[in-house]
Amino acid sequence: MKKIKNVRTVALDGLNAIENNQAYSNLLLNSLIEKNKLPQKDIPLLTEIIYGTLQRKLTLDYYLSFFLKGKKKIDDWVQNLLRLSLYQMVYLDRIPDRAVLFEAVEIAKARGHRGIASMVNGTLRNIQRNGLPEIEEIKDPIERISVKTSTPKWLVKRLSNQYGIEVAEQIFLEQLKPAKQTARVNVNKATVENVLELLQKDGLEVTKGEIVPESIQVIKGNIAHSHVFKQGLYTIQDESSMLVAKALDINEGEMVLDSCAAPGGKSTHIAEMLSNTGKVISLDLHEHKVKLIEGQASRLGLTNVETKVMDARKVGEHFQAETFDKILVDAPCTGFGVIRRKPEIKYSKTDKDVHSLATIQKEILQAVAPLLKRGGLLVYSTCTVDQEENSNVIYDFLQQTCDFIKDDTLASRMPEKVAAHVDNGELQILPQYFQSDGFYISALRKKV
Structure with missing residues (x-):
């Protein structure tokens, strides 16, 4: 009979997969639980260790750097073992240090050799004896926030330039908290x-x-x-994400295009608001993602969702001009608003990704615009807080497209506490506003 792995061994496997294979934490977690047949009681601890260690990776590395000086380069799995062990020692007060140390040494012995086990034991005991360095003593404010919130410096600098350093810090601190x-x-x-x-x-x-x-x-x-x-x-679905369909001002019987629809949360919300009348045409580039939309619609008993595998930038080849009453562009983006759900995003994305995604976002908007009826509503949304992908994309689109204007009635369709954040047809939700995902929503009206 196969021996069941313990929680920390499984957590180490997960962190290694994320680090080396660019695995997505949310998908990986489910497969780890299934593959290792973990008892139900161990799942919360596994989730806590994987997400917590990922969320705090740069902070943990900062602490560890003081105790690994002079040591030869250590293997990635050993670094991850030290991270997850230190995470438990610093952030989980219900687990005694002795249990963490014992498990770390046992894993090191099993995966490596006595020398590695001795180094792991020595490093963690040294931290236990001497305590951790003070982050607040870092003089450079960008570096201090980077270490404190475990966010790469380039991203701290970028959002500090857009929102000011205090608001940027609030964004990153909020995203260290568990998602609702x-x-x-x-x-x-x-x-x-x-x-x-x-x-x-x-x-x-x-x-x-x-x-x-x-x-x-x-x-x-x-x-x-x-x-x-x-x-x-x-x-x-997150509550911020639910606001997108609300922005579309759906009326029964309408034809609606959801141009980047997978996994289908917004498409099915639109279909529900249509009360199974009209039609939602839901597009996605990948066939396996289109199947996710179909699965959702079927489970919810919706008969007014039609899916197509299609690149949203080529919609003009498949639909006639002015076919749709409403169009949603929930554009592919960096995802900087959902870091608390997918912590690996903050380490894997780069400045270059922001620029290339902004280009794609503009191309999708230009492609779908002719398909909207006169007087119709186009809603553009993303789950990011980066202005280059949000307000800048809308500004450029309006500069190049003379038959669209910002819809000044967006606030009237938003819940009261959200409406206060709407400004001239645009809504930027930061994670600290409602402890929800960071989201951007813009409503544009096509001139009659």
């Missing part, structure tokens, strides 16, 4: 109260959402595994 677990109730099938009651009967601790009326928030438990989810009574 929220869902959007399928109001065609149930009320918020119905769903809350059903989930509470299932033993979950749930409450109403804080921003969107049809949202719920999970305090304790996992709603992805509930039979209520399988019945299609809700979709797992």
Whole structure:
């Protein structure tokens, strides 16, 4: 019988895969749990260690650098073992240091040799004895924020230039906190109260959402595994993301294009708002992602979603001009607004990625614009907080396209606490506003 790996060994496997194979943390976690047949009671600790170590990687490396001076270059897996061990010692007060040290040494022995085990033991005991260096003593403010929030210096500098250094620091500090677990109730099938009651009967601790009326928030438990989810009574989605469909001002019977639709959260929200009338044409570049949209629509009992595998930049070859009442461009982006959900983003993306994505975003907007009817609404959204991908893209689009204007009624379609952040048809949500994802939404009206 195969021996079940312990949590820290599995966490090390995960961190190595993220570091060496550019694996996505959210997808990887599920496969690790399945592959290693981890007991349910160990899943929260595995999640905490992987996400926490990833989120704090640069901070942990800063601390470790003081205790690894003069040592030869160590292997990546040893660095990850030191990181995850130090993470537990510094940030998890319910695990005694002796347990962390014992596990680290045992893993080092099993994976390496006595010399590595001795080095790991010596380094961690040295930290235990001497304490950690003070981050606040770093004089350069950009470097200090970089180490404190575990964010690459180039990104700290970039968002400090856009928002000011204090707001940038708040963004990065907020994204160190765990993400809320929220869902959007399928109001065609149930009320918020119905769903809350059903989930509470299932033993979950749930409450109403804080921003969107049809949202719920999970305090304790996992709603992805509930039979209520399988019945299609809700979709797992962040509240910031739910605001995108609201921005479209959907009316029954309309034809709506969702040009970059996978995995389908916004497409299905639009379809629900249409009350199964009209049609949502949902496009994505990849066939396997289109299947995700179809799966969502089927689970939710939606018959007005039609999917196509297509590059949004080539929509003009497949649809006639002025076909759609509303168009959504939820554009591919750097994802700097969802770092708390996918911490590897802050280490893998570069300045160059921002520029190349902004180019693609502009190309998609230019391609879909002719397909919108006169007087129709185009909503552009991203899950990033970088202005080059957001307000700058809209500014450039309006400079080049004379038949669009900003829609000054966007605020009227937003919940009250969100409306205050709308400025001239644009909404930039920063993660610290509502402890939700960072999101940008712009509404543009085509001239009649």
